[in-house]
Amino acid sequence: MEKWAAKWIWIQERDRGNNQYVEARKTFSLDNLPGRSLVRITANQEYKLYVNGIEVGRGPSPCDNDSQYFDSYEVTSYLRLGANAIAVTAYNFGTDMIVTGQRQGPGGMLCQVDLYQEANSELPERTLATGDDWKCRISPRYRSDSIRMHLWGGYREIYMTHQEDGWEQPEYDDQGWGSASVVAEANAPDSPWPRLLAREIPALKESWVRPTALLGEQAYLGTIRNADSLLEGAWKDGEGAVVDASSPGSYPQMTYDFDREVVGYPGLSIDAPEGGIVHLFYGEGLELELTDTFVLKKGENVLQTFGRRAFRYLKIAVQATPVPVTVSSLETRFVHYPFDDIGSFSCGDEKLNRIWEVGKYTTIVNSQNHFEDCPYREGALWVADAVVMARVVYQTFGDARLVRKSLLQSARIQNEDGSIPGTGPERNSFMLPDFCAHWLFGVKEYLDYSGDLEFLAELWPTIMRLAEWFEKQEAEDGLFANANRDGWWCFIDWSDDIERNDKVTAISCYYYKFLRFLSELAPRMGEKERAKAFEAKANALRVTIRELMRTSDGIHFADSLTDNGLSDSVTAQTNFVAIWSGVMEAEEAEHFIRNSYLVRKLPPIKGAFFYHILLETLFAYPFSEEAVEEIRYFWGSMLDRGATTWWETFDPTLPSCTVPSPYMGHTPTFMQAAIPVSFSHGWGASPTYLLTREILGVDVSRLGEGRLDLRPRAVGELTWAKGVVPTPIGNIEASWTLSEDGKFEFEARIPQSLQWSGASLNDLEAIEDEGYTKISGKFESRGQKYSCVS
Numbered sequence: 079m080e081k082w083a084a085k086w087i088w089i090q091e092r093d094r095g096n097n098q099y100v101e102a103r104k105t106f107s108l109d110n111l112p113g114r115s116l117v118r119i120t121a122n123q124e125y126k127l128y129v130n131g132i133e134v135g136r137g138p139s140p141c142d143n144d145s146q147y148f149d150s151y152e153v154t155s156y157l158r159l160g161a162n163a164i165a166v167t168a169y170n171f172g173t174d175m176i177v178t179g180q181r182q183g184p185g186g187m188l189c190q191v192d193l194y195q196e197a198n199s200e201l202p203e204r205t206l207a208t209g210d211d212w213k214c215r216i217s218p219r220y221r222s223d224s225i226r227m228h229l230w231g232g233y234r235e236i237y238m239t240h241q242e243d244g245w246e247q248p249e250y251d252d253q254g255w256g257s258a259s260v261v262a263e264a265n266a267p268d269s270p271w272p273r274l275l276a277r278e279i280p281a282l283k284e285s286w287v288r289p290t291a292l293l294g295e296q297a298y299l300g301t302i303r304n305a306d307s308l309l310e311g312a313w314k315d316g317e318g319a320v321v322d323a324s325s326p327g328s329y330p331q332m333t334y335d336f337d338r339e340v341v342g343y344p345g346l347s348i349d350a351p352e353g354g355i356v357h358l359f360y361g362e363g364l365e366l367e368l369t370d371t372f373v374l375k376k377g378e379n380v381l382q383t384f385g386r387r388a389f390r391y392l393k394i395a396v397q398a399t400p401v402p403v404t405v406s407s408l409e410t411r412f413v414h415y416p417f418d419d420i421g422s423f424s425c426g427d428e429k430l431n432r433i434w435e436v437g438k439y440t441t442i443v444n445s446q447n448h449f450e451d452c453p454y455r456e457g458a459l460w461v462a463d464a465v466v467m468a469r470v471v472y473q474t475f476g477d478a479r480l481v482r483k484s485l486l487q488s489a490r491i492q493n494e495d496g497s498i499p500g501t502g503p504e505r506n507s508f509m510l511p512d513f514c515a516h517w518l519f520g521v522k523e524y525l526d527y528s529g530d531l532e533f534l535a536e537l538w539p540t541i542m543r544l545a546e547w548f549e550k551q552e553a554e555d556g557l558f559a560n561a562n563r564d565g566w567w568c569f570i571d572w573s574d575d576i577e578r579n580d581k582v583t584a585i586s587c588y589y590y591k592f593l594r595f596l597s598e599l600a601p602r603m604g605e606k607e608r609a610k611a612f613e614a615k616a617n618a619l620r621v622t623i624r625e626l627m628r629t630s631d632g633i634h635f636a637d638s639l640t641d642n643g644l645s646d647s648v649t650a651q652t653n654f655v656a657i658w659s660g661v662m663e664a665e666e667a668e669h670f671i672r673n674s675y676l677v678r679k680l681p682p683i684k685g686a687f688f689y690h691i692l693l694e695t696l697f698a699y700p701f702s703e704e705a706v707e708e709i710r711y712f713w714g715s716m717l718d719r720g721a722t723t724w725w726e727t728f729d730p731t732l733p734s735c736t737v738p739s740p741y742m743g744h745t746p747t748f749m750q751a752a753i754p755v756s757f758s759h760g761w762g763a764s765p766t767y768l769l770t771r772e773i774l775g776v777d778v779s780r781l782g783e784g785r786l787d788l789r790p791r792a793v794g795e796l797t798w799a800k801g802v803v804p805t806p807i808g809n810i811e812a813s814w815t816l817s818e819d820g821k822f823e824f825e826a827r828i829p830q831s832l833q834w835s836g837a838s839l840n841d842l843e844a845i846e847d848e849g850y851t852k853i854s855g856k857f858e859s860r861g862q863k864y865s866c867v868s
Contacts, residue, residue: 080118080274080276082118082188082190082207082264082265082274083190083205083207084118084188084189084190084207084208084209084264085188085207085208085209085260085261085262085263085264086186086187086188086208086260086261086262086263086264086269086270086271087102087186087187087188087208087209087210087212087214087258087259087260087261088100088168088170088184088185088186088187088214088258088259088261089185089214089215089216089256089258089259090256090259091259093216094184094185095172095222096171096172096173096174096222097171097172097174097222097223097224097232097233098169098170098172098185098216098222099167099168099169099216099217099219099220099222099384100167100168100169100170100185100187100214100215100216100217101165101166101167101168101214101215101216101217101245102165102166102168102187102189102208102212102213102214102258103163103164103165103166103212103213103245103246103250103252103255104163104164104191104206104208104211104212104213105161105162105163105248105252106161106162106163106164106206107160107161107162108157108158108159108160108162108193109159110159111154111157111158111159112154112157112193112194112195112203112204113154113194113195113196113197113198113199114152114154114193114194114196114197114198114199115152115153115154115157115191115192115193115194116150116151116152116153116191116192116194116202117129117134117150117151117153117164117189117190117191118148118149118150118188118189118190118192119135119137119138119148119149119151119166119187119188119189119190120137120138120146120147120148120149120187120188120271120274121137121138121166121168121169121170121186121187121188122143122146122170122183122184122185122186122187122270122271123140123169123170123171123181123183124136124137124138124168124169124384124385125137125138125166125167125168125169125187126166126167126168126384127151127164127165127166127189128163128164128165128166128167128246129153129156129157129162129163129164129165130156130157130158130162130163130246130247130248131163131165131244131246131247131248132156134151134153134156135149135151135281137149137277138277139277139278139279139447139448140180140447140448140457140459140503140504141275141487141503141504142487142490142491142502142503142504142505143182143183143270143271143504144271144272144273144490144491144505145273145275145487145490146271146273146274146275147274147275147276147277147278148188148274148275148276148277149277149281150276150277153191160248161248161249162248163246163247163248163250164189164191164206165245165246166187166189167217167384168185168186168187169384169385170184170185170186171232171233172185174226175229176229176230176231176232176456177229177230177456178230178456178458178501178506178508179501179504179505179506179507179508180456180457180458180504180506181232181504182504182505183270183271184261184270185261186261186262186270186271187208188208188264188271188274189207189208190205190206190207190208191205191206191207192204192205193205193206208258209258209260210257210258210259210260211257211258212257212258213252213255213256213257213258214255214256214257214258214259215255215256218238218241218243219237219238219239219241219242220235220236220237220238220384221236221238224236224371227367227369228455228752228754229752230455230456230753230754231455231456231457232385234368234369234370234371235369235370235371235383235384235385236370236371236373237370237371237372237373237381237384238373239372239373239374239375239379239381240353240373240374240375240376242375278479278482278483278486279415279447279479279480279483280415280416280479281416282413282414282415282416282446282447283413283414283415283416284342284411284412284413285411285412286409286410286411286412287310287336287340287342287409287410287412288308288309288310288336288408288409288410289308289309289310289334289335289336289337289392289408290309290310290335290336290337291309291334291335291337292305292306292308292309292332292333292334292335293333293334293335293364293391294331294332294333295330295331295332295333296330296331297328297330298328298329298330298331299325299327299328299329299330300321300322300323300324300325300328300329300330300396301320301321301322301330301402302319302320302321302322302330302332303319303320303321304317304318304319304320305319305332307319308332308334308405308407308408309334317406318349318404318405318406318407319332319394319404319405320402320403320404320405321394321396321399321402321403321404321405322399322401322402322403323354323396323397323398323399323403324399324400324401324402328397329395329396329397330395330396331393331394331395331396332393332394333364333366333391333392333393334391334392334393334394334408335390335391336389336390336391336392336410337390337722338390338439338722338723339362339388339389339390339440339443339453339454339722339723339757339758340388340389340390340410340412340443341386341387341388341412341413341414341443341446341453342386342387342410342411342412342413343382343383343384343386343387343410343411343413344358344370344382344383344387344392344408344409344410344411345380345381345382345383345407345408345409345410345411346358346372346379346380346381346382346394346405346407346408347378347379347380347381347405347406347407348372348374348378348379348381348403348404348405348406349377349378349379349403349404349406350374350375350376350377350379350399350403351376351377351401351403352376352399352400352401353373353374353375353376353398353399353400354374354396354397354398354399354400354403355371355372355373355374355396355397355398355399356371356372356374356381356394356395356396356397356403357370357371357372357394357395357396357397358370358371358372358383358392358393358394358395359392359393359395360387360388360389360391360392360393361389361390361391362388362389362390362391362454362723362756362757362758363390363391363737363738363739363757364391365739366391366392366393369383369387370383370387374403382411386413386453386457387410388443388452388453388454388457388758389454390722390757392408392410394408413446414442414443414445414446415442415445415446415447415480417442417445417471417475417477418477418804419475419476419477419804419809420438420474420475420804421438421473421474421475421476421770421801421802421803421804421809422800422801422802423766423769423770423773423774423799423800423801424799424800424801425769425773425774425796425798425799425800426795426796426797426798426799427710427794427795427796429710429714429717430706430709430710430765430769430773432717433709433710433713433714433717433765433766433769434765434766434769434770436713436717436721436722436723436724437470437713437724437762437763437764437765437766437767438470438474438763438766439722439723440723440724440758440759440760440762440763441467441470441471441474441475441760441763441766443723443758444463444467444758444759444760445467445471445480445760448464448480448483448484448487448502448503449463449464449467449468449480449481449484449760450463450760451463451501451756451759451760451761452726452756452758452759452760453758454754454756454757454758455754455756458501458502458503459484459487459488459501459502459503460500460501460513460761461488461498461499461500461501461502461510461513461514461516461517461520462500462510462512462513462516462569462687462761463687463759463760463761464481464484464485464488464520464760465516465517465519465520465523466687466690466760466761466763466764467760467761467763468481468484468520468523468524469523469690469764469767469779470760470763470764470766470767472523472527472767472778472779472781473766473767473770473771473776473778473803474766474767474770474803474804475804476803476804476805476806476809477804477806478524478527478528478806481520481524482524482528482530482533485517485520485521485524485533485537486533486536486537487502487503488502488503488517489517489537489540490503491503491504491505491506492540492543492544493509495547495550496543496544496545496546496547496550497509497511497514497544497547498513498514498517498540498544500513500567500569507565508567509565509566509567510566510567510568510569511551511558511561511566511568511585511588512568512569512570512584512585512588513569514544514547514548514592515548515585515588515589515591515592516588517544518541518544518592518595518596519591519592519595521534521537521541521599522595522598522599523779525599525602525782526779526780526781526782526783527778527779527780527781527782528781528782529781529782529783529784530782531602534599534602534603535603538603541596541599545592545596545612548589548592553581555622555626556615556618556619556622557581557586557619557622557623557626557627557639558581558582558585558586558589559580559581560580561578561580561581561582561585561638562578562579562580562582568582568585570582570584570585570651570652570655570688571651571683571685571687571688572684572685572687572688572726572727572745572746573649573651573681573683573684573685573688573746574746575647575649575651575681576637576647576649576651576652577637577638577645577646577647577649578637578638579637579638579640579645580638580639580640580641581626581627581638581639581640582637582638583623583627583635583636583637583638583639583652583655583656584637584651584652584655584656586619586622586623586627587623587655587656587658587659587661588655588659589619590616590619590620590623590659590660590661591658591659591660593612593613593615593616593619594612594613594616594660596609596612597609597610597612597613597616600612620660620661623635623656623661624661626639627639627644629644629648633666633669633670633674634648634653634670634674635648635652635653635656635661635662636648636652637649637652648680649680649681650674650675650680650681650682650683650692651683651688651691653670653674653675653680654675654688654691654692654695655691657670657671657695657699658691658694658695664699667695667699668699668700671695671696671699671701671704676701676704682729682731684727684728684729684744685726685727686712686713686724686725686726686727686728686759686761686762686764687759687761687762689708689712689762689764690761690764690768692708693705693708693709693764693765693768694764694768696708697768697772702772702773702791702793703793703794705768705772705793706773706793706794707794709765709768709769711730712728712730713762713765715728715730716728718734719734719736719737720737721737721757723757723758723759724758724759724760724762724763725737725738725744725755725756725757725758725759725762726738726745726755726756726757726759726761726762727744727745727746728744729743729744732744737757738755738756738757739755740753740754740755770801770803772789772791773790773791773792773793773796773799774790774799774800774801774803774812774814775788775789775790775791775812775814775824775838776788776801776803776810776812776826777789778803778805778810781805781806781832784831784832784833785832785833785834785835786810786828786832786833786834786835787834787835787836788812788824788826788834788835788836788839788853789836789837789838790812790814790822790824790838790839790857791838791857791859792814792816792822792857792859793859797815797816798813798814798815798816799813799814800812800813800814801813805829807829807831807832808828808829808849808850810826810827810828810829811826811827811828812824812825812826812827813825813826814857817856821856821857821858822856822857822858822859823854823855823856824836824839824853824854824855824856824857825852825853825854826852826853826854827847827850827851827852827853828850828851828853829849829850829851830846830849830850830851832851834851834853836853836855838857839855839856839857840855840856840857841854841855841856842854842855843855
């Protein structure tokens with residue numbers, strides 16, 4: 079554990095409140111430059127660190143108060159002989175209600191600067207640590223009395239540039255500031271933040287992006303000139319967008335398109351000779367919301383939002399400029415997890431190629447300090463969303479550190495009763511019984527991919543407590559009972575068609591799969607007897623589900639069972655969960671798919687999330703042709719309506735002019751304007767991992783066992799496919815094409831250390847070549863389309 083001299087500090091108690099920006103600083107003098115200088119810093123909830131007026135970094139990774147992340151920076155290059163200053167802006171949301179329970183806990187910041195005489199010195203020569211000798215004040219630059227953006231997120235920002243006073247610089251006179259108040263000791267058991275954790279993933283990748291198109295300019299009693307000068311590729315020295323809002327009541331506006339969703343920190347450079355007001359509106363669609371307000375000082379204004387934004391469209395609106403202002407730049411500091419290697423996929427169907435690419439990009443923008451369900455609405459760590467994106471990571475990026483961290487963060491907020499909250503990374507009351515199972519599915523899949531037994535050992539007590547929680551939910555017959563109890567959200571899919579009363583079939587099916595996975599994990603912990611017990615329990619539960627939950631036709635599974643008997647409701651979701659979990663027999667599954675699902679006897683699925691179960695099932699059975707048709711229809715229809723990231727839910731049967739909105743029928747929360755609708759949702763990216771795994775035919779899900787499965791398949795009119803799958807031990811390159819003899823020729827180049835299987839390949843040859851194995855073979859199309867039979 080790191081040694082901490084620093085103490086948690088904040089402003090004096092009498093001055094604390096909601097939506098608070100606090101500034102703290104410490105000056106020091108250097109006669110000699112150190113060989114190494116390390117800053118460790120964190121805050122609840124956000125900070126921005128400056129050394130001698132230069133921004134060094136921002137953070138920390140969002141986390142629960144009980145497991146508080148801190149960041150480390152090497153800052154020697156920022157120091158100078160003589161006077162130096164460490165300065166921190168820290169932000170605390172406060173005690174307002176927030177739907178997902180994020181941004182909790184009191185305000186506090188912790189910063190320690192260790193100066194080492196030599197680069198390899200073990201002990202610091204000097205330490206500067208937060209305490210009551212630091213200066214501290216409420217920032218005069220931000221208004222704390224702004225209003226909320228919505229109940230799922232934070233506040234609007236109001237920034238007053240005329241209050242900038244150079245407080246970040248060493249020469250600034252801070253004698254008028256008060257002293258910091260010590261809030262808690264570092265790592266103290268009675269602290270609001272009793273455990274400090276070093277950052278577990280690399281720093282986010284940052285890049286600057288500009289808008290690609292000007293969608294509109296409305297003078298509204300003012301004037302606008304050169305609005306297109308702010309576009310990517312249009313920059314010329316000395317030019318900028320000139321906006322005049324000097325007429326009373328004028329409100330000129332310019333709306334820009336960044337081409338697709340970006341996540342980060344927008345910034346502007348504005349010359350305002352006599353000041354004025356600038357508003358920034360954002361939207362994933364063109365329903366733009368006012369979020370940031372800048373009160374301009376006279377002269378040059380270099381602006382950037384403190385809070386992170388997620389948007390595709392940005393509108394600049396100007397007010398009260400006594401003389402015209404010139405906007406010389408508009409850029410966004412785009413941030414996301416730094417995946418080093420990015421795989422590829424292409425085939426003879428351009429729509430499938432675009433679907434693969436959009437899913438890859440959707441995963442990237444939702445890969446932040448943890449997997450996020452949607453960066454716009456709440457940026458929370460929802461368990462099932464993370465599990466779907468993890469599969470994209472395995473097949474597309476080959477860096478599973480973010481998967482590991484996201485699963486660990488969910489474990490760290492385990493409830494006292496043993497259940498896992500449906501969302502995070504902070505403790506909250508969102509209880510989704512099916513997400514408890516999905517978390518274990520994610521753990522098992524990560525282990526299969528990584529072989530990380532230390533991870534399993536760390537999580538095993540959590541897993542056992544979760545298993546005990548599941549057992550306590552059993553009725554006398556062993557089924558999961560009372561799944562719709564007050565305070566719970568029995569999710570399954572975002573659909574009102576599913577009947578969720580008492581013994582919900584899908585939940586018991588997930589429980590069965592949960593037990594099966596436990597029986598496979600226990601031997602890895604050396605617990606063979608426990609593995610046998612889990613297996614026996616799973617087998618008994620499967621028998622009970624099959625006996626009690628099937629309808630009178632013996633084929634379908636009803637949605638739920640109560641004291642009044644089986645529900646009349648039969649949905650595709652319930653039955654696909656029964657197949658996917660292994661409760662349904664293979665012949666039953668094929669019959670159900672052919673004669674119920676494919677002939678559209680059941681209510682349609684409108685949620686991109688559940689499609690990962692449906693598509694995996696179709697590919698597992700002889701319905702790969704139908705699986706690809708589903709992808710083309712559902713995701714292709716989103717493309718046709720302009721999607722550049724995948725939407726949270728989508729109804730392709732609605733008029734083609736509709737896109738997600740609280741006022742249109744894509745979601746069950748239709749007409750609930752208080753729930754913002756997401757245009758960028760990682761849970762919809764399943765086609766990206768499935769096209770690579772099932773069409774290209776490279777399955778790395780067992781990479782942790784040193785094993786690779788090669789099972790290419792051609793569907794429809796496809797005559798070729800090629801792609802690259804990055805892995806921690808080297809890239810896998812694969813391709814196949816239709817040959818003159820009517821068969822498909824397959825080639826792959828894989829790291830030599832991998833064992834591989836190619837059951838569907840004939841005429842196999844393998845040649846060793848400089849640490850890689852070159853594999854060639856032939857296969858016949860497996861894309862047989864099934865017709866419906868009675």
